[in-house]
Amino acid sequence: MTSAAEAVEAFHATHGRAPSGVWSAPGRVNLIGEHTDYNDGFVLPFALPHRIAAAASARQDKLLTVSTLGSDGRIQQEGPFELGELRPGSVQGWAAYPAGVAWVLRSHGVTGGADVVLAGDVPTGAGLSSSAALECAVALALLGLDGRAEPSLTERAEIATWAQRAENEFVGAPTGVLDQTASLCCIEGHALFLDVRSGEVEQVPFDTAAAGLRVLVIDTRAKHAHSESGYGDRRRGTERAAGLLGLNSLREIEYDGLTAAADRLPADLVPLVRHVVTENRRVLDMVELLRANRLAETGPLLDASHASLRDDYRISCPELDVAVDSAKDAGALGARMIGGGFGGSAIALVRESEVDTVQQAATTAFERSGWRAPRMFVAVPSAGAGREHDTSGVLSPG
Template sequence: MSTRPQGATPPPRLAEDAFRSVHGREPRGVWSAPGRVNLIGEHTDYNDGFVLPFALPNRIAAAAAPRDDQLLTFATLGADGRIQRAEPVRVGDLRPGRPSGWSAYLAGVAWVLREHGVTGGADLVIAGDVPTGAGLSSSAALECAVALALLGIAGRDDPDRARRAEIARWAQRAENEFVGVPTGVLDQTASMCCVAGHALFLDVRSGETEHVPFDTDGSGLRVLVIDTRVKHTLGESEYGDRRRDTRRAAESLGLASLRDVDVDRLPDALRSLPEGLRPLVRHVVTENTRVLDVVARLRAGRADEIGPLLNSSHNSLRDDYRVSCAELDLAVELAGQAGALGARMTGGGFGGSAIALVRDRDLRDVEHAVTAGFGRAGLRRPRLFTAVPSDGAGRD
């Protein structure tokens, strides 16, 4: 199944219609950005490593029009069809913590853009179908859509490739400094820079990107997303702990980041570290190697061979980085038992989603096995859908 039912109105149209309902006029334009799945390369982005995400077809759209009074107004269309509004705020009054709540993600983008000459007011109305709380980067999609909308109504539309990467970092800064969530740049870069039919190979340190062919339709494969519908509260604090500990490990090794640990010299590096830091370092270093191995197979047209690498990634995230949870482990186990080529948790962990690489002929069996297994365990029915590598953010 898909998260967007067949025949459902796409988010850009929903945002446009909602804008008319809220403001009684036409928006200047509508811009949208996708959520993402990270095929492999987890918790490597804030260690200057390698990541390999692709964009989902599910998007968040921002309909926007300029105002001449320096006021920002925010409204969002909920899944129940109701429109929720936030308190307006003047561009000059924006500061971290004001506003708070869901509108902080929109206001934070305007706060960052203010430093880059975008100082006008705007009416913004949001609609989308990226599942929230599923580890699929709905917040990054929102930030990127709003960034493009505010730039677009300011006459700075249609950014080139280099500009897109810069906008992704602006969006990351909004989430880090304004909202207060310490994310890496993976999510925003995927939302801004992906193209259909490809995974995005990103070297976080250099900023270099490569669009690696990943045509699931043409290869007889499917990426099944398993949204466990759980999010454990320890996730945010534990995420911050992992960032601090990996930074501390790099400093102990006298390195700029764990990216600089050569996998062949990993045993020596581990012996020089406190015991509690060793598994974290082992995950980051081996995960970077797994990303490179997956990229090599995709370049060679051998996508059906990456399954064991996905499995190894999950085992490392579970045992060394300790960011998985019982529900994610169960999803991965059930998918593998039912014939998936490989499976792993995706995203920050402690809940959210897993992915499974599945042959077309096995898809229904895997879906049934996962759903039935969650039922036997007394868990909420997971949300399942196949993810097709799609285009990044743009004007609709």
């Protein structure tokens, strides 16, 4: 059963009627460009087939209820919340994400109440942007219930900033805009080249199957206690470095100017700056290779990105390093950690014929280390968020 169908069924169970509509949004894999988005840099994500669906109907009483279907099949309901009384900190736990979206949308003219029921299969805590998928599905649902037309690409990029604001200001998580933009703007068979500073996007062909390659996601199922604080520390460090250099962001440092910039900074900030500047360069190099249909040559860029995240940004962990090293030892063309760090997932670029070999190598390496077996799947570049349409009882992205 699809996430959309599960959301419809859960809505029936919760409210005793059919929803007015269903909207869904995918998780994402960031091919390369890690921790560059909040530094106005370049990123290159693609959407996953894994989605979170929001079945929703309007209410006339300015109240919001949110429910979620758990992996155990139980439905957890929160609310009702008075839309006019929503404030940062007023809602805790998972419900803060959809409530935060409703809070932001009020400032954009969306003031009607709603019943929203969520279901999905984006792995949580895996660095695959389950929270952004939730935010984007809810945003499209509330906009759709308000009678808004299907958003254009430009409008989707703006909606992504609204969803980011919900996470930053209402939930209190200092994320960049990469995840929400990927969830809303990606298209099937492509990676999304985003210039965060200008907002310009390009859909870059990313047909792994045609190249005989696969992107294997290795979810380490690890999350270390300092993941959130460590992310915030790194972000504040890059902002401090930009301030000391008199810049709006580290994006303004050209690759050839890295040494000169580093000479003006305290030693503890130099590695952070070095990662951001070199990672921006790696994104540009990756895009050039993809444009030239040279996907098989991108492995060294993935390797260099991981080394930079591990050694300069210092956000890797033993599980991520073992995932990357075991994949490479088993024949992967390149591999790197993705996401915020201190746990979550890694990706490996693998020949189609060697997927099973790499999976077995990672499983064995984790077993030898005394860890739970990682969860693994092949990531297929998929469609972004949209309304689901019921055709002869079959729900599919619209």
